Amino acid sequence: MVNMEPSMKESINIKVEFKGGLEMLFDNKLSLDINSKDIEEYLKKQETKTEKLRMLDLINYLSTLIKPNERDLFVDDKRLRAGILVLINDTDWELEGEGEHELEDKESICFISTLHGG
C-alpha cells in the first residue's frame, strides 16, 4: 500500500448479473464479482481513465471478457448494443443516468437481453 497514488480512491466491489441468454457470452456465469481495480487497470491500458468510474467503463471492461467473435453481441462501437436492458439495483438504468452513471460500492448491475420468442 506504500506505492498507492494519492489520488487513488479505495477500490469498490460491484455485483454484475447476466440474464436472458447474455450469461452464455460470459462462460455461462450468471453473475460476476467485479473489483474496480480491474476496470481501472483496463482503462489505464486504453488511456481512457477518467476521474469517475462510469457504467460505460464497466461495459467496455466486460466486453474484454467476451470472445472476440461474440463481442458485437454485447457492445456496438463502445456502447451497449441495442436490445439489452440494464438494471442498477433493480431499477432501469435510464432512471439512473445510463452510461454516465457513476458506479458505487456494492451496487448490483444486471444486464438483460430482451427476449422476442413466445
Add this chain to the structure above:
Amino acid sequence: MVNMEPSMKESINIKVEFKGGLEMLFDNKLSLDINSKDIEEYLKKQETKTEKLRMLDLINYLSTLIKPNERDLFVDDKRLRAGILVLINDTDWELEGEGEHELEDKESICFISTLHGG
C-alpha cells in the same frame, strides 16, 4: 419529553403486513405502521410490560384491533392461532426466535394465513 421515564427507550417503528385473508380482520388493511409506544401503552394497561418488546407483545396488541367476535381467528389463549405463518424481514419467524423475538426498529413483520383451497 420532560416526563420521560429514565428507563424508557426511544420508540421504534414496525411495518406489519397481512396476507392470505388476515387483512379482512384488520379492516381490509394490507399493512399497518405500528409505533412501539402504542404497544407499550397497551402492555401497561395489561400490567404485562417487560423490558423487551417481543413478537408476542405485538401479537396481543394487534388482537385488540380486531372485532371481539373475530379475535379467535388471530389469537388463541394469548398466542398466535395455528395456521398463521409469521415472517420477520421475509424470513420464517421460527428462524428468528418466534414469539420471543425482540422487535427492532424498521423491522417488517408479515402475518400470513395459510391457504388450503385449490
Add this chain to the structure above:
Amino acid sequence: QILQANGLTNAEIKRFSRQLLIPEIAVEGQVALKNASVLIVGAGGLGSPSSLYLSAMGIGRIGLIDHDVVDISNIHRQVIHTESRVGVSKVESARNVNSLCKIDIYDTLLDSANAMEIVSGYDVVVDASDNPATRYLINDACVLLNKPLVSGSAVRLDGQLTTYNYNGGPCYRCMFPKPPPSNAVMNCSETGVLGIGMSSMIHNTIPFGNFNVFSKESNKKTIILVPGIIGCLEALEVVKIVTGSKANEPPNMLLFSYKSYPHFRNVKIRSRRKDCVVCGDSPTISELIDYPQFCGSGYNDKPTQWKIL
C-alpha cells in the same frame, strides 16, 4: 417406436426437441422426466394446469386422484381411448397432450385407508387439494414413504407454493404442527352479497382444456387465474425436483398476491424440525391417523360449522 441408445424414442425426440436443446434439460433431463411418475391429488383449479403442463413437459406417468370430478370418466376415456375416438381433431387434441404420458385415474377419495398404497406408486406428489384434512394426510403419507411433496394452494386472490419433505427442508407439520381452527378454514362472509339467489350451493365448473372439473362448494372463492399460476408453478417445482436443479435451493415458500405489488414474494422458511411428530428424530406418528378428526373438518372441505372470516 424406435428407441434410441439415449433412452428416448424418435417420437419423443421430435416432440421434445425444443427442450432437448436446452443444456439444463438435455437428453439426461428428458430421460429423467420420462422415467418419473407424479401423483397429483386434486383435479381442480390447481391440478388441471399442473397435470396438463407436466404431461406436456414429458413426465412419463401421472396419477390423478379426485373423487369430486364429475367428468372424470370423460377424462379417463379421452386419455386412454384416444386412438379409437371419432373425429380427427379430437384424437389429435388428446394425443398431443397425452399420448406419450401414461395417466392413471383414481376416481376416489384419498383417505387413510388407501393413501399409502396410492402414494407409494409415485416418485413425487403434488398437493392440489382443497382442505386441511387432505393436506395433513398427504404430508404424513409422503413423510412415511419418503416422497417429496409439492404443495400449492389458492384462495381468493392469494396463492402459496412450497416443496415439503425434500432435501432437509420441513414437512407440512414442521411448518404447521397444529391444524387451524375449523372456523378459520371456511370463508363464507360474502356469500349472498350479490342479492341474487346464491344462498344455496352453487355448482362451479372449472374449465381447463380437456379437464372439466365440477365442484359443489360455493366457498371456494378464487379467480381461476390464481390457481392457474400456482398450478403451473407446481409443475415447475416437479420438473426441478426430477431434473435435480431444485437441490440448490434453500427451503422456501413462494407467495402470490393479486392485491400486492409486486405480486410475487419468495421467503426463507425453517428446516426440518427435530421435534416434528412425523418427520422428526423421534417421530410419534408411524402410521396414518384420522385426519378429519384431527382437523375438525373433513376431506370434502365441509366444516363442522361455518363462521365469519
Add this chain to the structure above:
Amino acid sequence: QILQANGLTNAEIKRFSRQLLIPEIAVEGQVALKNASVLIVGAGGLGSPSSLYLSAMGIGRIGLIDHDVVDISNIHRQVIHTESRVGVSKVESARNVNSLCKIDIYDTLLDSANAMEIVSGYDVVVDASDNPATRYLINDACVLLNKPLVSGSAVRLDGQLTTYNYNGGPCYRCMFPKPPPSNAVMNCSETGVLGIGMSSMIHNTIPFGNFNVFSKESNKKTIILVPGIIGCLEALEVVKIVTGSKANEPPNMLLFSYKSYPHFRNVKIRSRRKDCVVCGDSPTISELIDYPQFCGSGYNDKPTQWKIL
C-alpha cells in the same frame, strides 16, 4: 338467457360465482370483463394459456391472430360450432371454455397493411408473438390507436412481462429505441448437439388443451412451462387493466428465470420518453412502417443470417 339488471345473465352469474364473490372483482369487475375485448397476437406457447385463461375469466370477446397455426381451422370450428359437434364430452369441453366468450380467429399474418384495422377493434392487446418485427409493429399500432399493450416473451429458460403504453408508462420503443442486431435474435448454437438427425427443421407441436399449435422453427428453444407461466401472467395483466387495479402500479417489468433463485424479480422501469419517436411529445412516426426492414428480420422469426449466441 335472462339478463339481470346488473348486466350479467344467469349463466354468467352461475359460471363466475366464485369470482363474483370476491370484492376486488364483484359484479362491477365481471361486467367490465364481459364488456372487454382483447386481441392476442400469436397462438403459440404464450397465446394458448393467455387465451384459455382470459376466456375462463369471462372476457367478452377475444381475437386470436396467428398465420402459423396449422390447427387454427380446428380451433375455429371447435369454438364456433361447438353445439353441433358430435360426442357430448367434446361439446361440453369446448362449451365450458368458450361458450360465454366470442372468439374472432384471424388465420393471417399481422403486418403493416392490416394491423391498424385489426387492432382498432379491441380494447387491450396481448403480444404473444415470437419475433422483433412483429413486436415493433404491434407496439406502434397500439401507440397510434392508444391501446394498452401487454407484452410477454419466453426464450430458453427466461421470461419477461411488461405492460406498455399504459398510464404514463413507456412504450416498447421507449425501452428499446433500436431493434437488436439480427444476429443477436437467433440462438442456434446448440442445434445438433444431440448428435441425432436434428440439423433440418424440426416440427414442434405445442400442446395446450384445445389449442394445438404447430411451429416450424427449431430455433424456438424453450421449456413449455416458461411460456405457460408468462402466458398466465399476461392474462393477469389484462384482468388488472380491465378491472382498473393495474392503475396503482408504477411502470415495471417482471423477470422470470428458471436458473435463478428466486425465480421472479420485479423491476422498476422508465416512464414514457418525451423524445420517443412514436409515443413522445413530437413523434416522427405517424403511420406504420416496414418492420422487417427496420429489424433486419421478418415476421417469421427468420433472420437474414444465423450466427452464434
